Amino acid sequence: MTEVFDSEPSEPTNNIVDFKPRNQLAAEAQLVAFIEWAKQTLPKGIPNRVHASIRWEDDSWHPHGFKGCSFTALGSTKVAPKAMQAPFTEFAKALVVYRRVYLQKKSVDEWLFALRELEAVLFELTGTRDVTRVSAAVCSTACEHMNRQWTKGNTAYGISKALEAIITLMRDKKLLKSDFRWTSPLKLKPTGTLKQQRADREQKLPNPEAIKALGEVFNNELTRPLDIVVTSACALLLSAPSRVGELADVELDCLVFKEDTQGNPRMFLRWYAEKKNQVMLKPVITPEMEPVVERAITLLKPITDEARAYAAWLEDHPDEFPPHEGLPSKGPDEPLTYTEVCAALKLSAGNGPRRRFNAKFLKGMEKQKALSPVARALLAEIRDGWDSSAGRRIFVKGRIESYEFDDRCVITLRKLNVLLREKYLPKDFPYTTPYTEGKARVKYRDALFTVRTGAMAEDSAFVVTHGFGVEIAANTKRMNTQLGGTNDPTKKSLFERYGYPGVKVNTHAFRHELNTQMHRAGLSQLLIDAFSGRTTLGSVYNHETVEERTQRVADYHPQTKHSTAAQRLEKVKTNQPLNLIEVRELREGEQDRIIHLTPYGVCVHNFASEPCPKMGACLDCGRLGCVKGDDVKLSNLKEERDDLKRRLDKALDAQSRGLFGASESAKKLGEKLFKCEALIHTLENPELENGAIVWNADNGWTLTKNAAAMSGLIEVKLIEESQAQEALPSLNDVLALLDEIEG
Template identity: 65%
Template sequence: NGNSAYFNSKLLEKIVQLMRDKELLAKPFQWTSPLRVKRSSTLKEQRENHEKKMPSRESIRALGELFNNDLASPLDIITTSACALLLSQPSRIGELADVERDCVVFKEGADGGQGMFLRWYAEKGYGATTKAVITGMEPAVKRVIELVIPITDEARQYAAWLEDHPDEYPPHKGVPLKGPDEPLSYDEACAALKAHGTNLKSPRSVFKTRLLDSLARHKALSPEAQVVLDEIREGWDTSNGKKIYVNGRLNHFVFNDIAVITLRKLNILMREKYLPKDFPYTSPAADGKKRVKYRDALFTVRTGSLSVGTNNTSVSKLDLGVEIACGSKRMSTQLGGTGGVQSIFERHGYKGTKVNTHAFRHELNTEMQRAGLSQLIIDAFSGRTAMGSVYNHETVEERTHRVAHYHPKTKHSNAAQRLEKVKTNKPLSLSDVRDLHEGDQDLVIHQTHVGICVHNFASEPCPKMGACLTCGKLGCVKGDDVKLANLKEERKDLKCRYDKARDAQSRDIFGASEWVKKVGMDLYKCDALIRTIENPELENGDIVWNVDNGWTLTNNAAAMAGLIDANVIEAKNEQLQSLDDLSAMLDEIEV
């Protein structure tokens, strides 16, 4: 359903890669997913994708109002501050774990002014970098630092103590005044764990339930913790205990537990249970390089300090560990509400408002597209190693409106007519754009040998290297006989190359199958354009917009260098059939 099959297939690729790296395969084996990401091509699909992935204006406005209010709840402060950072430069929610307390740096710009940057660690292989804060968001970033530091300073100090004193039990008022190897009663052990007994459960029962049983369910324990846990469990009295009566009434039970519990052993088990597996680091090492420590991370808090239950009630949790306050699960709950827990919008009266944490990244990427930045700059700013056109939700209507806004020859009634035609999914007329390519000042509309091109060459060179048939910025005009003749000449040449490739494939020549696929796709696209243009239902002057296949010269170079997966460069064109069906159709083409 949707892209689920694609994403699951990429996970299968990682499993195969892991098995190969760990030498678990009896024979050499390599598997690559044949699936591609589903792209939106029609206006309807673009609008649906826009509504699904972009944040609503209501959610942005509500977060802005909350962020600038005097919030009392640490949870609300963390939630709005995390959103402000995600809106200050395009990032992923998981990357907030590696934001340091002292993350702000200033660099001098070309104009001599000071620009604000954030020290950042981008996921998915991009690594450490400094990312510029979007103009206008500098005060918001400054306010984030001012709000978050006071409510996380104590947790950072605690994380530093835990790191510097690995063999000591963390001090608090409940820890018994005993040496590290002196025996502890279950009462004292529970006090040290901040897990006291109740009328219904004895300290011994609480100790077993809260610590021993919980650790026993862990799939992987450290060798040190496993030894201590086995020792206590092996010496545990599994009987119902000896009944002790006082004044003829049952008072309590006595058990013959052999193992001795000490602060040293309790320290090992407590850290195993309550500290993150990568402690003292917030994230696992990447390429052998350690990242940010909890003692330095901006969003470090005590474990459970921000927890809430159903109906927004506080949940009492042990705070012996540390965690990142803005984890993806917590942020998703706070921005969307789930499991009976109210979202931040619901708590403050913004009924029906919700937003996805990744929507902010889509928002900023689209705004950068609207501002005319090149895809290369946008990808670098977003911390991506592969092309991020999937994040661009600029619609055809917006692109057409942008042409009409920036070019002086479009500021007349034709601009409104053109925009109206796009909104209703009607073809554009040649007269709508005929005069845009005239004059040396034109940097938007260009004539090509097969149609018109709307690529902005002032932003970057042609990313397709002239491969117009694979480009979504190509428009073919009905009634332009010269361009139609060029298209037919192109089809004739492609058909000849396709036949030669098929012949080479039949003789098992290396690489021929890939060439058959590539030339076949181009041939099919060229023939489809010709058939569409020659459709008698279209009028002279109507424009047929091409569909992009996602390939660029930059991505091809990155794939050759091994920086990205070559199998995900080209998006699957939804108009194309399977390769077998395609071959059958191409055989019928007559030129």
């Protein structure tokens, strides 16, 4: 789950002012003002956040730049759709505007899931859909519903945290009749068990037979454009760990060569990394894959060159009708006859009454929800002035010679050009993907996978003859259909067409496969994340088996089972006395004595010489050692992390309200949370040997120094950096960590 917990934008849109509640207004009036603010703010997101076609009253904003945004009620399906009910719908739309347009967050789906649950439970408990009456009881009941609905994984937890963020926003904007603080009662489910690892491996890694089959098909004499696109896209995804959606931003000129340490040229791909939101150079995973990449580009270029040139013409001539062989020789503003209109649109005029233009073009446009105001006005002009009757028959010598119509509008190539581009071109044209803050975007004229609309038709019966549009050939839907098949027996997957029945593969499985192979090759997680274009730890992509990891450790240390670390872990788990000499290999110079056990690990402080100088603040102390494999103390650390998170949330809330001392409290709690999370990440690293000791970093604070500073005797710098200790995080680091923990 992602982007649930962030509540403030890094850089809000310049021309949008945040909604400021008025203290003297009641909650109902605040809600009315908030909704009105959202209605005024929505158009300000054009064109960067939303499309110009958007209208407040639409039931779905998905076609207008809000991905996955449909205002449906809980339990709604495609077969039996159910809409949110007023007045809750207005509130839901206002929240979506706040998140997408003002906060500039891409994802709104988790907020919508939370809102659907909230609407259902609010009506169940109060009999109304008045959101100002939301209470802690309503929120907790909604969480119970979530837990029953989403039993697998941490989906319910993520949506409950989205609800928590919504309640926080409602409190800040004074939209609640009764102010209350609420925290989700749902907890993250434990992950990483052997059973889950095996299930993940089976589910997420590709079938070896599928990769073998793709290689065999790829090396055939391919002539069908669809087969070339699918196999070439798979070749690129198997050359560098990437996502299928990133193929839209791969340019034709994507190859870069650099010399390695031995002076040999190595191939890199210029690739847009979705998670990093930037272009990077990805090295092709092995030299053996470099000819595969070159072959893929060689195969793709001839079938995409014409579409790229066409996309360039469309971009360079926005006011001209696209040229083609049957286009009438008329000026852009000269009136067109019905026959000329059909010729321009590549429609058959027919011999009878002029119905083709109406049936094949106008009606199709009327069904489109995402029409710009200009296109909507032109369509209304034609509809109002177009004689849609069968016409008055003109007879010559007793036979129908022609039809006469009473038209009050003039159709020209300029008007048709506006409608044609609206109907057939992608909403983000000339760019291949929607706008994202700071993203270097790729145009269709430069994209490797640009094709004409309909060029990839799977069946000749469905070939699009007009071809006025452009699209990305290797899109997610087409790739999933070609590699995974459909329930339609008339449509065969790539594997079925080439004689591999039953073989399927998911495109994201290639990314998991390459990440796992890099782990097997001994690359560090940091390098693998950089190689894969990730900003966070991607250990979930590592599907090495326990046996493989065990064997690797055994190869390095054949006596693993009888190692000091294993004996030390056994003593810690059974609460046997542990001598300091048993950790001496990591703490030279200490004496042989019984050491102290803490809730988080072991403590090497000598209590015989002085009491604890930190008064039990273990997470601030460099004498705390955490033992890998001690599940009880790892669980204690996680409980401490959750408690620190709750306390930090309260401190940040107090800081936002300007309370005295809140900033210092938030700073200290953030440092502790950062430390705690770092220890947990390290102790959960499968590469670390069980029984190994992870030493905490000391922040330099003691009771003595604190007392001296308060007495004014000495000036104390509480947080010190040394060569042996890492620098403590900034508040920005801590906030970023919170997003990662909760996300």
